[in-house]
Amino acid sequence: MTDSGRQADKSGDWSLIEALGRDIEINPSVLIKPIVDEARAAHAEAYARTSWAEHEASVRRQFRLLLKQLAQRHPPTLDDLDWARALGRTRARQGLPLEAVLGAFHHGYRGFWELVASRAESGALSRETVDLLMASLQMTSAAIANGYTDVARARDELQIDLGHQLLDALYGGRTVAxxxxxxxxxxxxxxxxxxxxxxxxxxxxxxxxxxxxxxxxxxxxxxxxxxxxxxxxxxxxxxxxxxxxxxxxxxxxxxxxxxxxxxxxxxxxxxxxxxxxxxxxxxxxxxxxxxxxxxxxxxxxxxxxxHAERLGPLLDAGKATNQPHLYEAVRAYADHGFSIAATAEALHLHPNSVKYRLDRWQQLTGWDPRTLEGAQRSLLSIALAERQPPPASATT
Structure with a gap:
């Protein structure tokens, strides 16, 4: 590298990155603690399953890797991605939702970005720095998701297998085994x-x-x-x-x-x-x-x-269930407290029309919907008839 190239390495974002790295190593709590606190607050329920110290250690490792990648001007190495996959596997075993894991990780990236940008004289980062940060974010997030999915898939397969065994036992009557x-x-x-x-x-x-x-x-x-x-x-x-x-x-x-x-x-x-x-x-x-x-x-x-087939002779209303105006009157009569007046009002009919329909239903079925037994048979017959598949159309 030429002298002008070495000089360029120490200018712009790169000198800021070196200084930030030194500050993080000297006093990590001042720079990292607020970021960890904010991430845990944003995903409080999920990260209640992890200790603050463990979370802080992973964010510190995340920052060190970012600093190394920016200082050396390259995207994440295979070792960096192995660490990200391991983090994803750990979070999956801890039972955290993937959305919370990636959300907290992205929160760390945003915090790192803001730390670097706040130290830039112009308040903006160079295109090269932004491109490296974006590449690192995409590759590392994918590695975390892959590690998480590996554990989640194995866990799901185990859960499904155990679920099959449990239901087999319950359906088989082995509840006390x-x-x-x-x-x-x-x-x-x-x-x-x-x-x-x-x-x-x-x-x-x-x-x-x-x-x-x-x-x-x-x-x-x-x-x-x-x-x-x-x-x-x-x-x-x-x-x-x-x-x-x-x-x-x-x-x-x-x-x-x-x-x-x-x-x-x-x-x-x-x-x-x-x-x-x-x-x-x-x-x-x-x-x-x-x-x-x-x-x-x-x-x-x-x-x-x-038991519909077995109960058919008891609940067969014959042609009466093919006359909607009759069974709707019977059902409305039961739904409105067995009151002729209330039924007539609900159906917008004259009370005499309601009486006629109830009488006609009784003539066709032999069941008086004004009695307890007749009402029970009538309502069950109607309910079962409505749920029978329609007869197939005759073909020639």
Whole structure:
């Protein structure tokens, strides 16, 4: 290198970088502590799982590598990227969300950038310095993400395998077996806590959406396993609000049918909630609108629907269920306190018209909707009929 080249090395940003490096080594707490504090405040929930000292050490290492790269005018070396991948693996094992890990790392870059820029006489960095910082940011962030993903993928595969084993045990009736309790604990469940299940048809969910569901449920906290069993996607969760599960499962396009089980206690309750969810899903599937069906609100229909064929002779309303004006009057009558006046007001009919329709329903079915037994049979018959697939069109 010529004398003019050596002189150029000591001018501009490079002399600032050398001075910054010396200051960081002499008094790191003054320069690094505020940056660490701000990053931890921005991602407080995630970084509560790591110590401040460990976080500060990683930021100090990050700054040293940046200073070396800028001083030597080259992007991250293989060793630098190995350190970044190791950091990503560590954060994944600690259970931090990837978004928080990269967010805090980028916060460190921004803090470093501001330290260098604040010392520049013009307040601006040279193009070469900016290009090196941007290249370092992109390459190092990718390495962190790769290291994180390696651990997360292995963890997900283990979680899925354990989830399959747990559900096999629960469906198999082995709720009190020691192996089952150990599987549940390995997945983070409290065996004496409340479990809730949800089910939907896996054919209506893209594979990437299933992975996103796992990540988002994990980020929310609590314990969960998300497993594909035959045609169904099964979610067993604990400590995650039902509304959050519904929000994540509901695609919003009107196609997805979801069944929600009742929250129940213990591993035996987990099995019952799984069955609840299956039965509620069957109701949702039969409905033309699909949507979210909770066993809590549809327990009677969900329990009877699997026995619809056996109960057919008891609940067959014949041609009456093909006359919407009749069954709508029966249903409105029940929904409005078995009051003729309230039903007439709701349907915008004369009270005599409501009476006529109830009488006509009784003539066709033999069930008087004004009595308890007649109302029960009528409403169940209507509900089951609405969820039967329409007959196939005759072909010639």
């Amino acid at each position: 020691e192996e089952t309790t150990m599987l549940a604990r390995a997945l983070g469940f409290d065996n004496d806590g409340m479990f809730q299940a949800a089910s939907c048809l896996v054919a209506l969910m893209a594979p990437e959406l299933i992975d996103q569901l796992r990540w988002r449920l994990r980020d929310h906290g609590g314990a969960q396993c998300v497993v594909v069993r035959g045609p169904m996607l099964v979610v067993l969760s604990q400590g995650i609000p039902e509304r959050r599960i519904v929000q994540l499962l509901d695609s919003g396009d009107g196609r997805l049918a979801v069944g929600l089980g009742l929250p129940r206690s213990g591993l035996g309750g987990a099995t019952e909630s799984l069955l609840d969810a299956e039965r509620a899903l069957a109701v949702a599937q039969q409905s033309p609108e699909g949507g979210i069906v909770s066993f809590r609100s549809s327990w009677l229909l969900a329990t009877l629907l699997p």
